[in-house]
Amino acid sequence: MQFHIKGMDCASCVSKIETALARMSGVSGVSLNFAAEKLELTLAPGSSTQVSDVEKVIRGLGFGVVALAGPGTVSRADGCNDAAGQDQRWWQTTRGRQVVGLGILMGAAYLMAILFPGYGSWVFTVAVLAGVFPFARRALALARSGTPFSIEMLMSVAALGALLIGEAEEAAAVVFLFSVGELLESVAASRARAGINALVALVPKTAVLLDAEGGQRDVPAASLSVGDHVLVRPGDRVPADGMIIQGASSLDESPVTGESIPLARSVGGHVFAGSVNIDRVLHVRVEKTAADNTIARIIHLVEQAQATKAPTARFIERFSRYYTPAVMALAALIVMVPPLAMAGDWQTWLYRGLALLLIACPCALVLSTPAAIASGLAVATRRGLLIKGGNALETIGRVGTIAFDKTGTLTQGQPRVTDIVSLTDDSQDAILALAASVESGSNHPLAHAILRRAGSANIRIPVATQAFVSAGKAVHASVSGRALAVGSPVYADQQAVLLPEHHARIKTLQNDGKTVSVLFDEQARKALGLVALQDEPREDAQAGIARLQSMGVRPVMLTGDNSRTARAIAGQLGMDWEAELLPEDKLSLINKMKRDAKVAMVGDGINDAPALAAADVGIAMGGGTDVAMETADAALLNSRVTDVAHLVALSRATMANIHQNVVFALGLKGIFLVTTVLGVTGLWIAVLADTGATALVTLNALRLLRKKFD
CATH class of the missing domain: 2.70.150.10 (Calcium-transporting ATPase, cytoplasmic transduction domain A)
Incomplete structure (x- = not known):
C-alpha cells in the first residue's frame, strides 16, 4: 500500500506515524519519506486491519492522508485537507487560520485587560483553552498510539499547568507562540519540498x-x-x-x-x-x-535518497532517545527537590518545571540533519548531480583520493584526428581523402574519426571497392585502381617499407599519446602518409582536476590504455596515473587506496562497475543511462569533471550546515535550560527554545538551496 501524507512539518512527525502504525496488527514494512510525504507499508492478507483503519489512525494523529491508487495516479480521500498547504498561502491553511484566530483572541484579551482589568484574565483563559484544544486532542491520540512524550503533550501540560497556577496571560502566549512556530515549520517544510514539485511540473x-x-x-x-x-x-x-x-x-x-x-x-x-x-x-x-522517463527516474532517485538516513541523522536519532527522558527527569527533579529539600515555593518550581518540559522536546535537534540533507540533495538535482542518499552525500566530502577512469570520463570518449602527415609529394588533403575512402566501410571508432575530419573539411572522398578488414591489423580497399590499406605501424612495417625518418615521426606522435594509423600502397609496398588520432581531455577536465587539488583531494587516473597515452593525458591534466590495468587491477588499487583514506571512483558506470562498487563512493559520468544511475552512488548528468569538485564542495557545505544546526539546537536549549532553572526566563522563552529553534534550523538548512558553484 502507498499513501500520500500531508501535514508533516519535521522529521519527528515520521516517528510518530511509524510508531502508531507499528502497533497495528497485520501492518509491516512501514517506510515513511518525510521529504516526499509518501508512506509505504505492507498489509497482511486477511488481517483485521483494513485500509480505512490505517487512514483513521493517521487522521487521528492530525495528518491528512491520500491513498495512492497506482503509479502516477492519486485518488482523493476524506480528511486530506490543507494541512500541507503547498498550493495555498499560509493564511489559507488550517494552521494559518488557527494562528490568525489566536492572534485576534490575544489582541482582544490585551485590550480587555487594559479597558476592563477584572475581565482580562478570563479572555486569556478562553484563548488558552481554544488554542490548546487541537494540540491536546492530538497529544492524547499520540499517547494512545505509543508516543506519550510528544511536543504536543509537553506543550499542553505546560499551558494547562500555567493556567492552573494563575498564569493565564503567559499560558496564552505559550499557545500562540507554539502555533506560530508550527506554522513556520509548515512553511519551511513546504519550501524544502518545492524541488520535487518543480520537477513534476516540468513535464507538460x-x-x-x-x-x-x-x-x-x-x-x-x-x-x-x-x-x-x-x-x-x-x-x-x-x-x-x-x-x-x-x-x-x-x-x-x-x-x-x-x-x-x-x-x-x-x-x-x-x-x-x-x-x-x-x-x-x-x-x-x-x-x-x-x-519511466528521465524526470520520473530523477524524482524516484531523489525520493529514495531523501528517505535514506545519513549516518549523522541516525546518530542524532539515537541520541534524542536518551536526551528527551533525561531532560524530563531533570524537570521532575526541578519541581520536587527544591520544595521538599530546601523549603522552596511549590508554585515557583512547578512553573520552572513546566518550562523545562517545553525545552525537553528534541524537534530542532532531530530535524537538524534531514533538513540539511534534503536541501543539499535538492540543489544537487538542480545542477544535474544525482546523489543516492544522505550516506553518499556525507561521504563525498570526506574523500581523500578520487580515482578517474580515462576514456569517456577524463576524455571525450571520441577520438579526433590531430595530425595528417604526407610521406610523399601528395597534399595532406589528398592523404586524408584516400584514408577516408579506405575507412568508409569500417565501423571502427578510428574510422569514424577520419570520416568526420574529411567531412568537416569538405573533402571529396573517392569511391572504394573490394573493402575488407584484417582484424586488429588493417582495413583494405581498392581506390582508383590502387590496393590501399590503413593499418597499425607494426602491421604497416611488415607489409611496406617504413624508412627511419618514418619510424622517428611515428614515435614522436606516439610519445604525445596519439594513436597512429599508416596509409600505404600494398602493391608498391610504399608508405603514403600518417594519420594521428587522440581521445582528447574534456574541455573542463584540467579545471576540474585543479579544483580538486586545491581542495586537498588527490586525483589519480586509472586506465587500461597504454602507458604512453596515459602519461600524455595525465601530463596535460597534472595528475597521477596508473596504466595498462585490467578491471581486477583497478579493483585491487581501489582497495589498496582505501587503507589510507576515503576513496571515490569516477567512471562510466558500466566497464568500471567493480571499482565503482568497491569505492567508498561510486560516481557515474554520463548519468543519463539506466546502468550508470543504478550502479553508482552518484551520477553526473552533464558528464563534467568540474561537477566532481562541485559534489565535494556541496557535501562539505551540507556537513557544515548540519554542524551549525546541531550546535544551534543544543546550544539554545542548554542556555535556556540554565536560565529557566535560575528563574531568568519563563514559559514563552521555552517555547522559542523549541518551535523557534526548529523553524530557524530549517531556515538555516534552506540556505543551501542558494548555494552557487564556480
Missing part, C-alpha cells in the same frame, strides 16, 4: 499526437506509449523522452540537466521530457512512457 500535461495520416490531436502526456509520434512546436516542452525523426532545433535542457547552453539536436538525436524546444518544429518518436 498534454502532447500533440501525430497519427499515421499526419493528423494532429491533443492527448494527455501521461497516456503516450512507446512508438507514438508527437509534434513539438517552438516554445513547447518535450512531452516524453524520445528520438527526433524529423526536423532539427536547439533545445534548452537546463530544467532537466542543469546545462545552461541550448544544445543543437537533429534527426537521430535524443531528447528529454521537460526540455524546451527553442526555434523549429520537431517530430519525436516516444521511447519512454511517463512513468
Whole structure:
C-alpha cells in the first residue's frame, strides 16, 4: 500500500506515524519519506486491519492522508485537507487560520485587560483553552498510539499547568507562540519540498499526437506509449523522452540537466521530457512512457535518497532517545527537590518545571540533519548531480583520493584526428581523402574519426571497392585502381617499407599519446602518409582536476590504455596515473587506496562497475543511462569533471550546515535550560527554545538551496 501524507512539518512527525502504525496488527514494512510525504507499508492478507483503519489512525494523529491508487495516479480521500498547504498561502491553511484566530483572541484579551482589568484574565483563559484544544486532542491520540512524550503533550501540560497556577496571560502566549512556530515549520517544510514539485511540473500535461495520416490531436502526456509520434512546436516542452525523426532545433535542457547552453539536436538525436524546444518544429518518436522517463527516474532517485538516513541523522536519532527522558527527569527533579529539600515555593518550581518540559522536546535537534540533507540533495538535482542518499552525500566530502577512469570520463570518449602527415609529394588533403575512402566501410571508432575530419573539411572522398578488414591489423580497399590499406605501424612495417625518418615521426606522435594509423600502397609496398588520432581531455577536465587539488583531494587516473597515452593525458591534466590495468587491477588499487583514506571512483558506470562498487563512493559520468544511475552512488548528468569538485564542495557545505544546526539546537536549549532553572526566563522563552529553534534550523538548512558553484 502507498499513501500520500500531508501535514508533516519535521522529521519527528515520521516517528510518530511509524510508531502508531507499528502497533497495528497485520501492518509491516512501514517506510515513511518525510521529504516526499509518501508512506509505504505492507498489509497482511486477511488481517483485521483494513485500509480505512490505517487512514483513521493517521487522521487521528492530525495528518491528512491520500491513498495512492497506482503509479502516477492519486485518488482523493476524506480528511486530506490543507494541512500541507503547498498550493495555498499560509493564511489559507488550517494552521494559518488557527494562528490568525489566536492572534485576534490575544489582541482582544490585551485590550480587555487594559479597558476592563477584572475581565482580562478570563479572555486569556478562553484563548488558552481554544488554542490548546487541537494540540491536546492530538497529544492524547499520540499517547494512545505509543508516543506519550510528544511536543504536543509537553506543550499542553505546560499551558494547562500555567493556567492552573494563575498564569493565564503567559499560558496564552505559550499557545500562540507554539502555533506560530508550527506554522513556520509548515512553511519551511513546504519550501524544502518545492524541488520535487518543480520537477513534476516540468513535464507538460498534454502532447500533440501525430497519427499515421499526419493528423494532429491533443492527448494527455501521461497516456503516450512507446512508438507514438508527437509534434513539438517552438516554445513547447518535450512531452516524453524520445528520438527526433524529423526536423532539427536547439533545445534548452537546463530544467532537466542543469546545462545552461541550448544544445543543437537533429534527426537521430535524443531528447528529454521537460526540455524546451527553442526555434523549429520537431517530430519525436516516444521511447519512454511517463512513468519511466528521465524526470520520473530523477524524482524516484531523489525520493529514495531523501528517505535514506545519513549516518549523522541516525546518530542524532539515537541520541534524542536518551536526551528527551533525561531532560524530563531533570524537570521532575526541578519541581520536587527544591520544595521538599530546601523549603522552596511549590508554585515557583512547578512553573520552572513546566518550562523545562517545553525545552525537553528534541524537534530542532532531530530535524537538524534531514533538513540539511534534503536541501543539499535538492540543489544537487538542480545542477544535474544525482546523489543516492544522505550516506553518499556525507561521504563525498570526506574523500581523500578520487580515482578517474580515462576514456569517456577524463576524455571525450571520441577520438579526433590531430595530425595528417604526407610521406610523399601528395597534399595532406589528398592523404586524408584516400584514408577516408579506405575507412568508409569500417565501423571502427578510428574510422569514424577520419570520416568526420574529411567531412568537416569538405573533402571529396573517392569511391572504394573490394573493402575488407584484417582484424586488429588493417582495413583494405581498392581506390582508383590502387590496393590501399590503413593499418597499425607494426602491421604497416611488415607489409611496406617504413624508412627511419618514418619510424622517428611515428614515435614522436606516439610519445604525445596519439594513436597512429599508416596509409600505404600494398602493391608498391610504399608508405603514403600518417594519420594521428587522440581521445582528447574534456574541455573542463584540467579545471576540474585543479579544483580538486586545491581542495586537498588527490586525483589519480586509472586506465587500461597504454602507458604512453596515459602519461600524455595525465601530463596535460597534472595528475597521477596508473596504466595498462585490467578491471581486477583497478579493483585491487581501489582497495589498496582505501587503507589510507576515503576513496571515490569516477567512471562510466558500466566497464568500471567493480571499482565503482568497491569505492567508498561510486560516481557515474554520463548519468543519463539506466546502468550508470543504478550502479553508482552518484551520477553526473552533464558528464563534467568540474561537477566532481562541485559534489565535494556541496557535501562539505551540507556537513557544515548540519554542524551549525546541531550546535544551534543544543546550544539554545542548554542556555535556556540554565536560565529557566535560575528563574531568568519563563514559559514563552521555552517555547522559542523549541518551535523557534526548529523553524530557524530549517531556515538555516534552506540556505543551501542558494548555494552557487564556480
